[in-house]
Amino acid sequence: MDKETLQNYIISVLPMPKEKAHFFAEQFESIELSKNVLLFKENEKCTNTFILENGYIRSFTFDKDGKEVTTNIFTAPCFVNDFLAFFRQQPTSENFECLTDCKLWTMTYEKVQTCFHSYPEFREFGRMMLVTNYSILQERMLGMIKDTAENRYLRLLKRHPKIFQNVPLKIIASYLGITDTSLSRIRKEMMSKHQ
Amino acid sequence: MDKETLQNYIISVLPMPKEKAHFFAEQFESIELSKNVLLFKENEKCTNTFILENGYIRSFTFDKDGKEVTTNIFTAPCFVNDFLAFFRQQPTSENFECLTDCKLWTMTYEKVQTCFHSYPEFREFGRMMLVTNYSILQERMLGMIKDTAENRYLRLLKRHPKIFQNVPLKIIASYLGITDTSLSRIRKEMMSKHQ
DNA sequence: TAGTTTTCTTGCCATTTGGCAAGAAAAAAG
DNA sequence: CTTTTTTCTTGCCAAATGGCAAGAAAACTA
Structure with missing residues (x-):
């Protein structure tokens, strides 16, 4: 121990x-x-x-x-x-x-x-x-x-990137104050923005 | 003093x-x-x-x-x-x-x-x-x-009724997480409900 | 590996909420 | 008491968000 x-x-x-x-x-x-x-x-x-x-x-x-x-x-x-x-x-x-x-x-x-x-x-x-x-x-x-949901997402991603490898997105979405559907859309948006 | x-x-x-x-x-x-x-x-x-x-x-x-x-x-x-x-x-x-x-x-x-x-x-x-x-x-x-905004409103009203005689509704609305427009609508709704 | 379950994405539509603006009401100022 | 300013309500419309459902992808199970 x-x-x-x-x-x-x-x-x-x-x-x-x-x-x-x-x-x-x-x-x-x-x-x-x-x-x-x-x-x-x-x-x-x-x-x-x-x-x-x-x-x-x-x-x-x-x-x-x-x-x-x-x-x-x-x-x-x-x-x-x-x-x-x-x-x-x-x-x-x-x-x-x-x-x-x-x-x-x-x-x-x-x-x-x-x-x-x-x-x-x-x-x-x-x-x-x-x-x-x-x-x-x-x-x-x-x-x-x-903050917008997008910013909260980005901040969490920066601060605790490992969460995203260990916790389902629907739980992260809920923590960010949005639905998994919306988080999915935000992620899609960001993909298209940053090339 | x-x-x-x-x-x-x-x-x-x-x-x-x-x-x-x-x-x-x-x-x-x-x-x-x-x-x-x-x-x-x-x-x-x-x-x-x-x-x-x-x-x-x-x-x-x-x-x-x-x-x-x-x-x-x-x-x-x-x-x-x-x-x-x-x-x-x-x-x-x-x-x-x-x-x-x-x-x-x-x-x-x-x-x-x-x-x-x-x-x-x-x-x-x-x-x-x-x-x-x-x-x-x-x-x-x-x-x-x-809670819904309506419930938050009711709770505040019950707990601190005096606030409503001393603070503008737009500030109370903001505190409840909604706009003054929405609060106004909620109050109207409730009037009609409780006769 | 094949089958099963969970997770994630996406389209379509409904609901909620907000922005704006105008007018009414109330409060403050003079 | 009158004028001016602030507050409150309401209608109309726009924007954001969510619900639902179906299919794709991934993870887990046997």
Whole structure:
């Protein structure tokens, strides 16, 4: 069970001595999940928090017509959680689903609380995650307002090209706020534009 | 200069002894702004954080076509800030504008930092504000996905009926993600439905 | 490899939403 | 109180987006 990657990830989020990071890494447990497995279901309490080491996960909910809408696509390494629901220990309103086989690190809510209490750096690490996720949400919101679907597509392609090799286009389309039909048309448009 | 209201507001956000709340309230400075004044401009650093005691404020940005889009409408009492920009001391990407004459309490970034450093309760108060704002953003996002414009309208009407007496419909429409034309049609529809 | 399922593209048409503009209503200014 | 400005409503038309369905392509299964 190699926690080197996890340790480095922790340091990348919040710079700290290796020993500290190593110690925190030790507090996580390993877990492997297969494609299509659900981490959380809507209306369930989130008992655990996760860090994704390998694979792709998405969160989704349902719109007014009962259609799935992808709210986030998680690319390793990153933390995966509904932070608000987790920290308040309230039911989440989104579903989290493995899009590929996944390797994760996990910690229970109780253990997180214990660590928060005992280690200021861990508290700071938690705050960092909160701010980062808040920031992602805000950027997404502003992107939806300020950008066309085409630009959102281009930005995602630039930032996370690997998603396009591992996640079906209909899920990406949904994440971009359009239908797979429209995304297909945008891609076609762009092909003809750029020769 | 009566800080009773501010003190009570602080307690409502984070329960604490009156003396503590009183002390924190003392750290804020009073400020009054007229209708149409801008608190922050896009791309400016946020040097201060604010608590709105009286009045209405909105935040807005511009969409792909250069049209204003209202991202939030603040109803007193509440804190008003781009928290991410403030805590990172980075330029904000939104504008904040008084929709009415406003009475606010304010504190500089430096003072906030000093208080964070010296008082755990103040730190907790700050964390509370962060979580609350994160939560508002998330709800707004999910609302945009899961609800029709009509439902968003009804919800706002129920939650903050006073906004409708103090803020022009075109701004409310923009906040709901539609044009004033569409909002007008929705209102007409509803009139005929509910006799 | 052959068969089955899922994903992706595309055409056709319906629906939704927005732009514009004109007039009514309300609010603000003088 | 009158004038001016802003806000709100409404009709007409254009543009964007989506639904549906069929076929092509790719991925998975046996």
